[in-house]
Amino acid sequence: MKKAYFAICAILLVGLGVFYAFSRSDIDLKLGETEIKKGTFQETLFASDQHRVAKPGEKVPLPLSKKKSEKAEMDTTKKTILFIGDSMVECLFPRMSAYAKKNGHTIYCVVWYSSSTEIYGTRTTLKDYIKKFKPDYILITLGGNELFIRDIRQKRQKYVDEIIKQMGNIPFVWIGPPNWKDDTGINDMISESVPAGCFYLSYTPDQHYDRKKDGAHPKASSSILWADRICKWIMTKSAHPIRLEAPPAGETARPTKLELLQPLR
Amino acid sequence: MNLTSIDVSTMFHNIWNMLSYDPENPLIFNSGLFWVLFLLFLPIYGMLKSRKTKMMVFVIAFSLYFFYKSSELYFLLLVGTSLIDWFIAKQIHHEPTVKMKRFWLTISIVLSVGTLGVFKYSNFVIFNLNELFKSNFQPLDLVLPLGISYYTFKTISYVVDVYKGKIEPTNNWLEYLFYLSFFPALAMGPIVRASHFLPQLKENKAPSKSMVYSGFWLVLVGVIKKAIFADYFGQYTMIAFGSADGYSGYELAMATIGFAMQIYCDFSGYSDMAIGIGRMMGFDLGINFDFPYRSQNVTEFWKRWHISLSSWLKDYVYIPLGGNRRGKPRQYFNLMATMLIGGLWHGAAWNFVVWGGVHGVALCIHKMTKKPLDRLFPSDNKIVIFFCWLITFIYASFAMMLLTADMSTAWTVITKSFTDFDLAYVVPFFTARKMWCYLMIIIFILHFVPKKVYELMSKMFVKSHWIVKLLIFIVVVQLVIQFSSEEVQPFIYNQF
Missing domain, CATH: 3.40.50.1110 (SGNH hydrolase)
Incomplete structure (x- = not known):
């Protein structure tokens, strides 16, 4: 059992590592005409709140400049x-x-x-x-x-x-x-x-x-x-x-x- | 990689956000976060597996966190339910008189159904009261705790089984909490029975290598079904049912079939992942779906669709009501009552009740007409088989639509599908939504592939080198990434 668990962990670790590294890299891969898309691992971990794409349903605070409605x-x-x-x-x-x-x-x-x-x-x-x-x-x-x-x-x-x-x-x-x-x-x-x-x-x-x-x-x-x-x-x-x-x-x-x-x- | 200090603090901030309570983002099995956590969970679980109490405490803690992530402190409700029903089951077992056993059983069922009723059906009742009496009761601000419908049915079946003497109650509350909160089956089932689960826990056998790998295989199959097929089909369903008036009958009929496949892939995919994770941990959770769209009648459909629920309804509603033992009219009543309850269990809205009713009617008609139809049409005739399948599939698909569409949309879809069905749309539909059509053809083929092929594939995966497993894992995840950003063409050329 332990050996199998070790193998599963290795697969997950290497697999997720590959996707993480790919999402951080500047390499653009193509398979024929199809672009190999990158996951959002990089953004999920490292994007700051201001630059992060909001999650579905998430209310994003407006930048200060957009909050004030001035009477024009x-x-x-x-x-x-x-x-x-x-x-x-x-x-x-x-x-x-x-x-x-x-x-x-x-x-x-x-x-x-x-x-x-x-x-x-x-x-x-x-x-x-x-x-x-x-x-x-x-x-x-x-x-x-x-x-x-x-x-x-x-x-x-x-x-x-x-x-x-x-x-x-x-x-x-x-x-x-x-x-x-x-x-x-x-x-x-x-x-x-x-x-x-x-x-x-x-x-x-x-x-x-x-x-x-x-x-x-x-x-x-x-x-x-x-x-x-x-x-x-x-x-x-x-x-x-x-x-x-x-x-x-x-x-x-x-x-x-x-x-x-x-x-x- | 150059991680600056800002990167690291941002990373910790983001990780903290991801791990915090967030009802919009529950910990689902096809999310990256779950797999990162599972990566940490699995080795610890492996180390603790032989020390049962420690293992149970660890898994319970993980399960309660799983619950907390989407339902915050409502996980205490689950803990409370487990404590009360564990105690009541023991009382029932020890009470010498039937009267007292029944008393405790009633208390347990009233508490379980009452709690479910408060959280799931209060606002439904308020809405209907307002509609009926033109009153103005305000809806309650309630959160539906994760998996409450599932664990309520699990706990009811446990207490009833103890009452009937089918099983002995467990003396260890932790075992019962482990069973009720077991995270693979917490959010969406299967509704695994205590009689099936607790003996496995008592034995606490370490999973074999083939069990771990076949569980992982099942998880990957589930991910493909859920994150590729279901999510892609779902986009078109959402758009077409969102503005049904703007679509032709042909397009709506396709959306209906698409939704039938979407909900199958979604639900059975999630079940596969749950069963697979359970298997990786050394627990057999049974099967929940058995290629339901192969069915040739509605009775067969219900033996293949959401098996853990349909068997639960049969054992704890239909049979106690009298089943087929009290004559035909009573049997039909029992069938209708069971299916209506089943419908309401799915959700607190009339469309779910109608969905249950529609299936109840079909089951009654099948029971009524089975004998004369069997005499008229030989059941081994391939044409008869085909038409039986076709009618069942179309009926089940249109009924399924009620699980997502409100009543007026459902009516529009049904009427337009039959009155505005024009084959001239076939080519433009295919041209505009090629990927949707390809995926639909693939899922149909996969649905009819003999089970033996799947078993063979699973065995091959189990035996394969770990590098092959890694490659398959990478391909599956990449496909999920590719399809998650693919979009279905919303409207056919010139339609909107």
């Missing part, structure tokens, strides 16, 4: 708005365009169907559109396709950080997905990643949106309500308030330019 003055100048994200942009842009028209803003809308933080975070699409339209205000809505991803922080935090990085110093508001069920943490993760006042939570008990047949996207009438709430929030509570006086009830409009990106296969 409204910027009354006319803006060039880039409204970009997943198919939820399609729900919102008709009403948002009406807001832009009423308040003299220019609005460029980019709908990338079936997109996610991962898709935007691994490409320069957002950066390219910033370069193309030169916005001074960004509205982004992403997360609807990632409501039920497990271990969301481990899988998506880096992409959310990358998206925020791509927006640079341009004032932005991240519009959270209008959940139709509880998520696995995407809303928490985004709200904790952006500066205070830059995230609009679309999933609160007082927000109810009727859904289209797919059960996910809000119907046109509900999308108008949703947009109204977002615009009111941006103007009164966000970190970068801009003028968004409400157009007549139910009025919609076309954006300055609309680009539709097909889903990735």
